[in-house]
Amino acid sequence: FTPRETPLYEEEVTYGLMPPVARRMPEEPLVVDLAAKGRSLGKPGGWIRTFITQRRNSRLAVLYGYARLVGYDERREIVPDLLKSVEVVEEREFTLRLRRGHRWSDGAPFTSEDIRYWWEDIANNPMLSPSGPPRFMLVNGQPPQVEFPDAQTVRFRWAEQNPDFLPTLAAARPPFIYRPSHYLKRFHARYTPEEALAPLIAKHKVRNWAALHNALDDMFRMENPAEPTLQPWMAVSKGSGTHLLFQRNPYYHRFDANGVQLPYADGLDVTVISGGLIPAQVATGKADLQAEGLSFTQVPVLVSGEEGGGYATRLWPSGKGAEIALYPNLNYNDPGWRAVLQDLRFRRALSLAIDRRIINRSLYFGLAREGGVGVLPMSSLYKPERHGRWAGYDPEQAGALLDEMGLRRPRGELYRTLPDGRPLDVIVETAEERPEVTDALQLIAETWRDIGVRLLVRTADRDVLRNRVYAGQVMMAVWSGWDNGVPEPESNPMELAPMMQESFCWPKWGQHYQTSGKAGEPVTMTVAARLLELARAWRYAGSEAERRAIWERMLDIHADNVLVIGLVAEAPQPVVVSRRLRNVPERALWLWDPGAYFGIYRPDEFFFIDPDKKG
Amino acid sequence: MLRYILRRLCIMVPTLIVVSMLIFVVINLPPGDYLSNQIAELRATGQESGLAKAEFLRHEYALDRPIHEQYLIWIGVWPGPSGFNGLLQGDLGWSFEFGKPVAEVVGETLWFTVILNFAAVLFVYLVSFPLGALAAIRANSWVDYLAAAVGYVGLATPNFLLALILLYYGQKWLGLPIGGLMDPRYENQPMSWDKILSVLHHLIVPTIVIGLHGTAAMVRRLRANLLDELGKPYVVTAQAKGVPPVRRLVKYPLRMALNPFVSDIGSLLPSLVSGSVLISVVLSLPTIGPALLEALRSQDQFLAGFILLFISILVLVGMLVSDILLALLDPRIRLSRRPRG
């Protein structure tokens, strides 16, 4: 294995501005076996052009870069990446081993000091972390014992199991438990005297050193180009304006078998533009890799532009539990309604009264998968018999269920009434970020009308909606179903149980659990209590089989109780890929976590066949 | 006159206080605040790792205090967590959304905003004055009808749609650029001829889209007002003096017809900043408009508050300017001899 110099940096190296690649790389680089993955070896060069819709999406370099201490591979298994290895003992003790000679993008060595700095000077500094260390570092409220035996080794040891630790490190948004201490110490009051900090505070127009530190330490959004990174691409432009450039990191730790340092592409060329314009831009060939801002409705335009734009449109299935799902709020404030919503028959009836085929056909050209919320076939937890339960279109049965509940239709009226005489108006609230949702609701309204249920739609801003749900003011919300549609037994089943305020079925129960009973309401429904119990048990389960069993049970409960009413899943997400760009999977799962969208498909391995040609 | 201006300036102070309070209240009307929303969002999407920063900021910017205290801290008459840091002290606050001081966010976009809207205003005036005058002189002729039809096509097409159509076909057939105010490669570059050209190139579509509405409105109003004046005897006098037609029109009836437009300057200035919000959003122009909308949506309160306050100040200044101009324009208003009311 002989490393080869990157053409982009050849000049710098010849003039001595940068050490040659052999001295830049870690002593133990990560050599990727592309052939084993069925990918081809590429050549370095070229910039990948793409668009984002908002400035804050500049995090995209961290998503596409997807360099994590440990990361998921394409099969969604966790493997070391920045780390040379990680040793786990009983899921309580984690020993992280760094790569010797690994360097930050500015050439400074990456050592255990960087992790210590994070733990001692950031996570446990009351100024920088007013509410203490992050929650994933606490088990039953207790922090770990942390040791730094040498420059390459870090050991975390908890009293009890912490199964979430590694998945969190591999998340789309990683916690960055390592920070460039050599850079950040300059802004930390513990290491830098006040006199030296004062001018910096003034220059950055912030109020104190902590604010300064916070502003300059931005590993995720990479807003500060001066801050070194370990990602394959580092920010070069100041990050102002609408054009962001991320250039290859000369000290990156991954290489291909030929000794070519990854990433292949010299950089990411990111333009901020409004969502409505992205299809127009893409259709004229202005993007090499684009998925953000594209939706299925635009596919005809994208396809018609393929010839002129020199790209191909691929449709990746979405990896969410459901693309659109209705969340009956089991904690709705109105007691009469709450009883109805908690009634299993009601939820089943509503689900049965949705004609998912028409929705699929009208909105997704029939390409999505009709069915309730559940795991997707890609997951090992998938069971076909769970799939269609209570999700077929059967208005008769639905009507019968409602009749059985005593929700009668007064003579000559179109809609039923509640037992207390109020009209059966189901108010569904949506954040209206996708036009499909409104259409789907309209279609649902029609079929629900047939069973005597009136659907009223109300739109609110995403944040407003969320706050209203938490407060129990929303009867039913529309959102996407389960963020992770492809869980494995190791995935935390929190989402399926009333363990967090954030899940729209039971915000108050979730809050109760989260705050250990300080706020919210205790679980009153047996099914929910059972789920809670199972999720707790998952945490202490010793083996994979045990966890799998728990998962199965939870999934069964969900499928049977229709706690969330899913409409369709695996909605096609258009992904536009330039014909010049290689190693991009033909079809893959489009998922935030685990996945980081493109991240786990390793965009640092994507390459241009003709890197010298200007795009 | 000077005394009048000074007096008006004094009146502006209480007005401004009232407005600033209203703004603050309105911004805080939706439940929650940026950071608590962000915290919720991070939790909901399982991004626990982002929380520390948000919590830090929440305390640092006193979002955990009651609203009246927040207002006073914002204004700068109440000590915040790190002393008096408010508008009065020149600290515009922090934009959570952009992750930098408000002053920086606004400073960047303000330039583009001014350029863009200046172009639009210029377009409006350059096109609508001749066209309006022509439509008035040749009232009910084909020129008039054509001007009306074109104007109303602009008015009757939703802005976004118009923008989209112009953009798409402009790009397809004329190679006009889409979105942004300049070619990305000139960003953060020193000013150069190419950069200016690029900006101009990018300005074409937005200017038309933003300007068309105003132009159409102006043409119609100008035509109506001019038609009223054209029959007046003093115009005949000018004719008898041998004043050439164009000059005659501009000097006499046009000046008279200007009155309602001058009174509207008050809204011209702020529209320089905010008028094009939605269009800028659609065309993804880096103006202050999208920043405002985004800030409002996400309750980025210091940013939104400052922009809104800024716009209000512009409104007030614009009204003042318009009153002064009105008096300058019409001596009868300036030297009114009749006491009343």
Next chain:
Amino acid sequence: MTGTWKHTVDPEPWSPDDEPPAASTLDPGASAGRLMFRRFLRHRLAVLAALFLGFSYLSLPFVDFLVPYGANERDVEHLYAPPQGVHLVHEGRFVGPFVYPTTAQPDLKSYRWRYTADTGRPMPLEFFCDGAPYRFLGLVEARLRLVCPPPGATLHLLGTDRLGRDILSRLAIGAKLSLTVGLLGIAVSFGIGITLGGIAGYFGGWADWTVQRVSEILKSLPELPLWLALSAAVPAHWSPVTVFLCISVILGLLDWPSLARAVRSRFLALREEDFVMAAELMGASPGRIIRRHLLPNFASHLLASATLSIPSMILGETALSFLGLGLRPPATSWGVMLNDAQNLMAVESYPWVLSPMLPVMLVVLSFNFLGDGLRDALDPYHHA
């Protein structure tokens, strides 16, 4: 010098009391209103516009009867169907109005529906037939329609949208809202604007001061956040139409300062005119002076402004729906339809969904010409 002049006398016979013949151009006795009407009639386009608008408004109560489909009637088999023609002659034989049935095939290359017409099977249209039920005048359940598609075929003269709804029918039904509700907003804002502006401009002094301050505060009040806040505050069980109505009124309540300022500044100048003083000296009340003397002299501007607000009245909701406040389904209006059409898809692939632009344009232009005609009719200097 005087001698150079020839002394001539008009040869015609003359008697001292014959009045010089009246050189009147207008016939005597006609009232001012009649004359105005006659002047209006001379403006061809205005008359045409008035007729068109009159027809449109008069037919509003009956649109449900006139169109073949209901506003929310969907046809899953005809998503994004292109406009369909009505034919009269089939293979050289006169059949009467008929359509060819069409069928859709998915085109999985371009992800579009392709429609093929079965030109072998002419299917005559039905008239005065039963279609989907609707509420006639909002009261009586009815099914009778002027024309229906033959069973097994469709009648989409302007095509269908993404959910397979007939665009022509939606257009006609949407007119009910588009042509009415927004007018309310205009009325409110004009009412307030003219009254307050008039008072401020005519009286000056503290009245002016107060109106000025209020309008300043109102104008500098941020509208955007207000809308955002409002969108959160609207109760869910309100029907979309009620919401829209409310918003139109609120829009009107917020919109008056501009007009008020224009009125005020014009009145400030006008009140210095002698004829205003003359009226005052005759003892006319301020209200009368404003109404009879000042406003008519500003009528052109007001008319122009009013016609200019028509498009925003029809399309205002498109901007509002951007902020989540617009009309929501199942209510239909032109704004909603255009809003749906606001994407490249429409422009590029399904241009017929843009067809609501046509009636908007027609209505707006009609209002404009109507306004022009009125202006000319009111203008004493105007000679056609």
Next chain:
Amino acid sequence: MLKVENLSIRFGRSPALRPVVDGVGFSIDAGQSVALVGESGSGKTLTCRSILRILPRGAEVCGGSILFGDGADRVDLLTLPSSRLQAIRGSRIAMIFQEPMSALSPLHSIGEQTMEVLRLHGSVSRRGAKEECLRMFERVGFPDPGRAFRSYPFQLSGGLRQRAMIAMAMVGHPRLLIADEPTTALDVTLQAQVLSLIKDLQAESGMAVLLVTHDLGVVANMADAVVVMRGGRVMESGGCADVLGAPLHPYTRRLMAAAPTIPEQLPRCRPLPVEDWILEFHNVAKTFERGEARVKALDGVDLSVRRGETLAIVGESGSGKTTLARIAMLADLPDAGGRVLFRPDRHGTAIDLTGQAAAVGCGYRRFAQMVFQDPYASLSPRMSVGEIIAEPLAIHRIGTAVDRRRRVRRLMEQVGLDPAWACRYPHAFSGGQRQRISIARALALDPMLLICDEPTSALDVSVQAQVLDLLEEIKARLGLSLMFISHDLAVVARLANRVAVMRAGQVVEQAPPSVLFSAPLHPYTRALIAASPTPDVRRCIDIRTVALGAGKPDLWPEPFRPPAGGGLPLVQVAPDHFVRRAA
């Protein structure tokens, strides 16, 4: 130089309509003046305007030609391309418009508007143009040309505005001057001054003048030839001496007969109820502020009007007559210290109008009416004449709509207007017709007190006589009290019970007409009377000497000369005869 042949103008195309100008022809040579006289509404103004081709919209020349220039550059103005016409307008042919208030742009200062002519047609610098203007302002009798230069029309009195109009026309030294009633708003001495100025220019540059006027006295003194018009047709034309001396056409004769003159011997006044004042001014002063400068328009006026009496006010243009009238009508408030008292009933208490304007206002507004000096501006342009005349009735809610319409017809007939015109708008009338509309409106309410600001200045003598008869009749019938402002001393002599002569914001002499016209005391009064022209070609006044007027006050003889820095009191010299002089 100008030859108008067979000119016909009409409104509207319909052949049923008679042309308003029908076959008019005349010619003017360089240096000559032709006077166009005739009935109000006979088409004089239209004829003049057709020369410059600035007819109102809707009017159309349907025949004839207008040749201008001599020899080779003779052109037909009716067919000339408009670009060439542009060059002629203002520079070679200039026009003085009949109604100066409306004809001046309200937004530009007088100086600016005047200068424009020079700047357009000569290649004069700004400085030069301004100097030229100031010189011309001086010549047309502006007391303070510099101030006038900066003034806006609404700040000037009617006479000053007219002078501005004249200056604007003459500053370009045109070859043909069309003067449409150029001196109606001027007092007789100023009138003489302006006429002499015109004569001077004629002599200097051979300017031709087309003079439209109602004042046969002016015709007699100015014109070489006369064209008499009626109903759009020329009744008689010829040399001035011929026509005025030996009129052939019966209409001309009637016109001559109707011309009022100051009789040699006025009958002594009928005694009036002595102390029944309906309106009293006590120490009324009015100061206007123009930037830094202050203009004292009225300076301690004490005047009273008896019930049933006609008080005529004559005086120098700009002496504050209109201001006084406006104060009487409460359109302006006098400076502090002044009082205006109104006594509604014979023995009732006097009400101070300045004090409680609003409270009394309404009653007062019902009883007191005013005829404005500039009728055009005082008529709402967007109301038909019928509506205008009926408006006072509508305001005070008198009668039904039908009653009002009947009343309008009656009033229109009384002032000599065709009632069929009730639906027309003010702009479609001639100057004189508008003046009559204004009078009709003022009479609509049968007022108790009528204030007329030059109500007959634009009327030809026969119509004027008709209107004066009407006023006298109403006065006799209703006991109307009249405050009558006029420059025409002949009219004053006929109508007034008492005359007040004003100068520079003060009353300088006050007496019954019989006394005043036979034995004037004040030098200014004397000058005024001397300057009044008579319609007799044989008794021409020497315009040049009378134009000097009474001269500057410091040239007056001793008892009348105001001491430096002080004023003189008003001294009673006989019962009812007051004069301002040293006691």
